[in-house]
Amino acid sequence: MTTATLPTRRDEAWRYADMDGVARLGVAALDVWKEITLAPGETRRHAMVVGSAAPELHRIRLTIGEGARAELFVTNAGGDYTRVEVEVRLAKGAHFEFGGVTIGGAGVTREFVTQVIHAEPEATSNQTIRAVHWGGATGNFLGEIKVARHAQKTDAAQDFKGLLLEAGASANAVPQLEIFADDVKCAHGATVGELDEAARFYMMARGVDPASAQRLLVQAFIGDAFVALEDEAERETLLDAALAALEGAKL
Amino acid sequence: MLEITNLHASVGDKPILKGLTLSVPAGEIHAIMGPNGAGKSTLSNVLGGKPGYEVTAGSVTFRGEDLLALDPHERAAKGLFLGFQYPVEIPGVSNVQFLREALNSQRKARGEAPLSGGEFLKLAKDKAALLKMDMEMLKRQVNVGFSGGEKKRAEMVQMGILDPAFAVLDETDSGLDIDALRIVGAGINAIMRSPDKAVLLITHYQRLLDVVAPDKVSILAGGRIVETGGPELALRLEAEGYDSVMA
Numbered sequence: 082m083t084t085a086t087l088p089t090r091r092d093e094a095w096r097y098a099d100m101d102g103v104a105r106l107g108v109a110a111l112d113v114w115k116e117i118t119l120a121p122g123e124t125r126r127h128a129m130v131v132g133s134a135a136p137e138l139h140r141i142r143l144t145i146g147e148g149a150r151a152e153l154f155v156t157n158a159g160g161d162y163t164r165v166e167v168e169v170r171l172a173k174g175a176h177f178e179f180g181g182v183t184i185g186g187a188g189v190t191r192e193f194v195t196q197v198i199h200a201e202p203e204a205t206s207n208q209t210i211r212a213v214h215w216g217g218a219t220g221n222f223l224g225e226i227k228v229a230r231h232a233q234k235t236d237a238a239q240d241f242k243g244l245l246l247e248a249g250a251s252a253n254a255v256p257q258l259e260i261f262a263d264d265v266k267c268a269h270g271a272t273v274g275e276l277d278e279a280a281r282f283y284m285m286a287r288g289v290d291p292a293s294a295q296r297l298l299v300q301a302f303i304g305d306a307f308v309a310l311e312d313e314a315e316r317e318t319l320l321d322a323a324l325a326a327l328e329g330a331k332l
Numbered sequence: 333m334l335e336i337t338n339l340h341a342s343v344g345d346k347p348i349l350k351g352l353t354l355s356v357p358a359g360e361i362h363a364i365m366g367p368n369g370a371g372k373s374t375l376s377n378v379l380g381g382k383p384g385y386e387v388t389a390g391s392v393t394f395r396g397e398d399l400l401a402l403d404p405h406e407r408a409a410k411g412l413f414l415g416f417q418y419p420v421e422i423p424g425v426s427n428v429q430f431l432r433e434a435l436n437s438q439r440k441a442r443g444e445a446p447l448s449g450g451e452f453l454k455l456a457k458d459k460a461a462l463l464k465m466d467m468e469m470l471k472r473q474v475n476v477g478f479s480g481g482e483k484k485r486a487e488m489v490q491m492g493i494l495d496p497a498f499a500v501l502d503e504t505d506s507g508l509d510i511d512a513l514r515i516v517g518a519g520i521n522a523i524m525r526s527p528d529k530a531v532l533l534i535t536h537y538q539r540l541l542d543v544v545a546p547d548k549v550s551i552l553a554g555g556r557i558v559e560t561g562g563p564e565l566a567l568r569l570e571a572e573g574y575d576s577v578m579a
Binding site for chain 2: 278279280282286288290291298300302
């Protein structure tokens with residue numbers, strides 16, 4: 082089956098998207114889903130850097146078996162529109178861990194769109210998203226959590242923080258919770274702020290130059306998204322890719 | 333070493349410093365005392381180059397250079413250290429990472445080679461020991477979860493590592509219990525008491541001056557230095573209060 086037409090902004094899941102970027106992706110790109118199934122008890126981790134000179138769309142469908150654990154960590158950067166969509170279905174006692182960073186300037190739009198379905202009891206999910214933007218760029222997080230009627234003891238958490246380095250940049254967070262069970266924990270938080278000027282002055286007063294102070298503060302900010310990533314080399318790769326995007330910033 | 337001449341400074345539209353003149357030569361520990369609202373913290377913030385403090389007249393010369401023309405990080409590289417009254421917490425950045433970056437930025441600005449990780453850790457360990465601070469604390473995030481006293485001790489560890497020529501210490505004694513006060517005072521003496529260094533020690537209380545004996549004491553009131561004397565001036569203030577001494 083092919084999608085007949087491109088989505089529009091009236092479609093809730095695309096309301097903050099870069100529609101020119103979507104058009105450049107083309108209709109065919111919308112049909113490409115990466116399907117991943119974790120067997121019961123299996124643990125799998127994937128770390129990826131998204132972004133190039135062209136627009137990119139990554140659609141991932143994860144089916145996590147009973148007691149299995151899936152971890153996904155993404156640095157969402159590059160020079161054009163980028164969008165990463167993840168659909169997750171959790172069986173009993175399964176866990177989904179997601180850490181994502183959107184970073185960029187020059188008017189780009191970056192998106193994470195997640196849909197986490199707690200289909201059975203006792204599954205847990207944790208999502209940490211950080212967005213750092215400047216130069217009129219936009220970072221979006223659309224996060225949907227669905228808890229089925231019998232999925233008791235669900236524990237789902239979602240945490241979004243945006244850091245805008247300049248006026249004119251923006252961050253949008255759309256948490257969407259649909260809970261049909263009664264014995265569940267669902268936490269979500271979203272904040273957007275500017276660089277901590279007191280911390281920046283403190284660093285400069287100790288001799289750190291302004292660009293390095295900014296890099297250290299951004300590194301600390303986005304570090305939250307990759308705290309759960311145990312492989313140090315992979316964590317470095319994702320952090321370095323994000324900070325490399327910052328190097329190009331003329332602030 | 334530091335020459336402040338007829339300094340006027342405002343915060344927003346409000347003039348705080350109104351013609352402050354002060355000279356601190358190398359080898360001197362100079363205490364600044366004064367009532368609340370006199371401009372003590374404004375003086376330290378202006379010397380450090382904090383955004384939001386506007387110098388409207390006067391000059392500050394540090395080791396022969398126009399201090400006010402330099403950015404905060406350039407002032408640090410020239411050898412100026414600002415001890416904060418309220419040290420800032422920086423979540424996600426460790427003390428070790430922060431201070432190594434700071435020291436190597438300063439060394440780079442001075443055309444010196446950076447310290448390696450090993451060299452830096454040895455230096456940090458020595459200075460932490462001087463302030464009786466556990467090295468484990470330096471591996472933690474900058475000032476996060478530190479008590480008031482620990483933050484002030486950490487400031488002095490930073491000063492030890494950065495080894496400045498001139499330190500402006502803004503109420504470094506506030507928030508310290510008696511034991512911590514002795515440790516911090518001994519740290520100031522060990523790090524800064526030297527013929528080629530100097531300190532501007534801003535304080536409310538004699539108790540710090542019992543440990544760090546000042547060579548001179550000045551009273552700052554109404555945005556100006558109104559009186560300068562020897563250590564006995566601080567004792568008189570402690571006994572009689574500002575109103576009677578300044579009358």
